[in-house]
Amino acid sequence: MADGDAHMSSPQAILFDTFGTIVDWRSSLIEELTAFGRERNIVGDWTSLIDAWRSAYAPSMDRVRKGELLWTTLDKLHRATLDRLVMEFGIKGLAQEDLAYLNKGWHRLRPWPDSVKGLTRLKKNFIIGPLSNGNVALLVNMAKHVGLPWDMVFASDLFHHFKPDRENYLGACQLLDLQPKEVMLCAAHNDDLKMARSLGLQTAFIARPTEYGPHQTKDFAADEPWDVIAANVDDLADKLEAVRET
């Protein structure tokens, strides 16, 4: 164990932030959209478009949170942003079906190298699931595409809320019929863990220092003494096995 409570008890379930923590969205999308542009001979600054796409993520969810939009899935928020960015970046020649295909790039994100191995190990002893702002279709398609062995998918459209709204964290605990202290959130983002801890969940931090590429400004390390600080998902399995054996 790293920092944190020496009297920590083993959780029953471990939930995972997904974009950034489990999958490497930026490299996946850069590779996919760049290849798409090359094959179709469509010129565009795909890398900047992807960074702008992700920059619009939090503001687009905030529009739902503030009530400016009724409940809207992340797939639909992604698509609205993509339509705007394609115009702003002056990218020509994309048909409606191309835009639909590119938007589903978020369903085809690659996991970090340790994710599938670590989750497969953790699944033996714990209930595992994403606790993500993605919608069910996005997260289920992603899991099937790359083999994420979830027991249950805690998508934002189950709650009609986006993290860090408390409804997502507490809603997942309620559906599992577990107390927050019996559930651990694992995330590469300190803010996500801060909310989870404030609601009574256990916390595990994994650094993903290349998530945002050259634009990463935070989350290089744990900001607080989270219950577990692990190098990656596989290392989290090591550390939790050690807790179970004590």
Add this chain to the structure above:
Amino acid sequence: MADGDAHMSSPQAILFDTFGTIVDWRSSLIEELTAFGRERNIVGDWTSLIDAWRSAYAPSMDRVRKGELLWTTLDKLHRATLDRLVMEFGIKGLAQEDLAYLNKGWHRLRPWPDSVKGLTRLKKNFIIGPLSNGNVALLVNMAKHVGLPWDMVFASDLFHHFKPDRENYLGACQLLDLQPKEVMLCAAHNDDLKMARSLGLQTAFIARPTEYGPHQTKDFAADEPWDVIAANVDDLADKLEAVRET
């Protein structure tokens, strides 16, 4: 293919009724409660109690459907029924934790012999999930206990409705971002398939003629020409592979 539409197109997702279709609730509970009684030297007509427990299933959900009860999970309905039946059957010596343990017998039901093999095959080509009146905790615990390889768990507490309310069938399609015609329900109960078909879903029937033991009165065979009629879940995989290959 058996009966039904020769032009049937392959579904994207296959949802399964669970109690009776995937798991053999009656034999599992008889075995478990009988063994419990023997070990604890508690006398009771466990088999009759289990049949009465299941007989109370539909009426208890109807109380929620009619608004006599606010949303209540199946775990809680099961527990209320169990508490009543233990009194009615004059079973003595059960502590609160015993009742909680016995109620969780529904989380430990055994699959029919073909279920895990068939689901594992189907998972390669289709999104698979239960569409059940069980709650998330019950269905996730059951899946982990016996290895049901669900991609997503469409439990009744995601919808705050019980089948055959349309909200469960259509809600699952919506969460998957699929049209009803892209989704198949597989069930051992003609009534469940009737509602699914009326809402546009594809249908697959599997007979489970021993589900209710000597008390079974219906569902020995398909009442209508469902899209697929299969001997069991493994045979359903055979038949759907044949469709995909045409």
